[in-house]
Structures are given as structure tokens and as C-alpha cells.
Amino acid sequence: MPVKLLESSLYFNSLPVSLRQYLLRENGSGLIAEFKRKSPSKGWINQYAPVERTTLGYMQAGAAALSILTDTEFFGGKNEDLTTARRFNFCPILRKDFVVDEYQILEAKSIGADAVLLIAAVLTPEEINTLGRLAKSLGLEVLLEVHDGEELARSANADAVDLVGVNNRNLHDFSLSLDTSLQLAAAIPNEFVKVSESGISSAAAIGQLREVGYRGFLLGEAFMRNARPERACAALVQEIAALPKPAVAS
Numbered sequence: 520m521p522v523k524l525l526e527s528s529l530y531f532n533s534l535p536v537s538l539r540q541y542l543l544r545e546n547g548s549g550l551i552a553e554f555k556r557k558s559p560s561k562g563w564i565n566q567y568a569p570v571e572r573t574t575l576g577y578m579q580a581g582a583a584a585l586s587i588l589t590d591t592e593f594f595g596g597k598n599e600d601l602t603t604a605r606r607f608n609f610c611p612i613l614r615k616d617f618v619v620d621e622y623q624i625l626e627a628k629s630i631g632a633d634a635v636l637l638i639a640a641v642l643t644p645e646e647i648n649t650l651g652r653l654a655k656s657l658g659l660e661v662l663l664e665v666h667d668g669e670e671l672a673r674s675a676n677a678d679a680v681d682l683v684g685v686n687n688r689n690l691h692d693f694s695l696s697l698d699t700s701l702q703l704a705a706a707i708p709n710e711f712v713k714v715s716e717s718g719i720s721s722a723a724a725i726g727q728l729r730e731v732g733y734r735g736f737l738l739g740e741a742f743m744r745n746a747r748p749e750r751a752c753a754a755l756v757q758e759i760a761a762l763p764k765p766a767v768a769s
């Protein structure tokens with residue numbers, strides 16, 4: 520679609536909803552609840568859950584924000600999924616696709632996203648700087664995804680990034696370890712809201728992650744493998760409410 524048409528979208532000039540602020544809310548769950556039908560590591564997870572009921576249910580259950588995969592080939596998504604979620608929800612929505620060019624950022628804004636993902640493993644620091652600044656100029660927040668200390672050190676640029684997400688999934692072999700987040704937490708500067716991504720399925724894990732400073736928890740499969748993903752989300756929110764409160768954010 521030509522850029523001019525993206526810019527004429529209903530959402531292009533709309534006020535963004537801050538993912539940072541929603542994750543830092545007192546008494547919030549910090550959950551970023553994801554809608555994905557399939558994944559490279561698992562194949563089909565859930566072909567039937569409707570995006571309207573699922574995303575509205577996530578938010579009614581107490582999730583802090585939504586993550587939507589719009590990529591069709593690997594995740595079974597489409598742009599319309601995000602726009603539908605936008606129509607039904609007033610909350611931050613992260614477009615969780617791999618962003619590699621400027622067009623995708625303009626497109627993310629035009630379909631109703633509030634935040635985009637930049638992955639350190641596939642982008643140079645210069646690309647993160649350019650893409651992140653463009654996103655921020657449009658009012659989008661930027662979640663930088665890292666998997667190790669080296670990626671973090673070269674890519675965490677405060678002019679281009681708002682939140683740092685540590686992916687517990689190794690993108691080469693798809694192995695998962697919560698230790699990735701636990702070990703990297705202290706190295707992430709406190710100006711960034713810290714998010715732990717992938718392979719999280721229990722309140723106990725979220726309790727551990729909170730203790731080392733994480734305020735956002737991105738869960739996909741743990742919800743989507745259920746026929747009613749929003750009910751799995753509601754159950755987890757209840758368990759999170761019983762955890763000790765997180766320390767005041769820095």
C-alpha cells in the first residue's frame with residue numbers, strides 16, 4: 520500500500536496509549552497477553568479463537584496490554600487482527616512482528632498499534648537508531664528485544680528505545696530458559712522498562728522475574744493453547760494478585 524494511504528488511515532494521527540505506563544501501573548498484572556495462531560517452534564497452536572473475544576477477554580481479565588502477531592506465514596496472523604483488537608480495546612497494543620524497514624513502522628501506526636518491536640539479533644545499532652527514532656516520532660513506543668549481554672550493550676539506545684525485552688527463547692534452536700531473563704536483568708539500565716518474553720507460564724515465574732526488576736511479562740502460548748485463552752489469562756491474573764507487590768519502579 521502506498522505510504523500516502525497509510526497516512527490517511529483513521530489511526531495514523533490517533534493518540535497512542537503508553538505501554539510503559541500500563542506496565543508500571545500500581546497493582547497491575549504486567550501481563551502482555553499475546554494473540555498468535557501458530558509459531559515457528561510449535562506450528563498451529565489455536566486456529567479457532569476469535570480475535571475479538573480473546574483480546575477483549577484478556578483485557579477484562581486484567582492483562583495490562585496486548586501483543587499481536589500480524590505475520591501470516593509464520594504466525595497465521597494478518598493486519599486486520601490488530602485493527603480488530605484496536606477496535607475492541609482501549610489499551611496498549613504491541614505489533615510483535617520482526618520490523619526490518621521503515622514501511623513496517625508506518626504500517627504499524629496505520630493499523631492501530633501503540634508499540635513496535637526491534638530485535639537486536641537482526642538489526643545493526645544504526646538500524647535500531649533510525650527505525651526507533653522514526654517510531655518515536657510517530658508516537659509509537661519501541662520495545663528492543665535482546666537475548667544476551669552483547670546484544671544489550673550494542674543496542675540499548677535511549678534515544679530510540681523505551682522498553683527492553685529479554686527473550687527467553689533462543690531464536691536459533693527455540694530452546695527456552697527463564698535464566699536468560701534472570702541473569703540479564705541487572706545489566707539493563709533502569710531507564711528502560713524491563714520485559715521478560717517467552718516461555719513464561721506460571722505466577723511463580725512471574726514472582727521470580729519481578730524480584731529482579733521486570734515489570735512486563737509477555738505470554739503467548741501459555742494462553743493460546745487453551746480453547747478459551749482469555750480464561751487461562753484470568754486464572755493467571757488471580758494468581759499474580761496473590762504475589763508480593765513489586766518494588767516501586769525506578
Ligand SMILES: O=C(O)c1ccccc1NCC(=O)[C@H](O)[C@H](O)COP(=O)(O)O
Pocket residue numbers: 553555558559560561615688690693716717718719737738739740741
Ligand atoms: O514463538 C515462536 O516459536 C517464535 C520463534 C521464533 C521467533 C519468534 C517466535 N515467537 C514470537 C514471540 O515473540 C513470542 O510469541 C512471544 O515472546 C511469546 O512467547 P510464548 O509465551 O513462549 O508463546
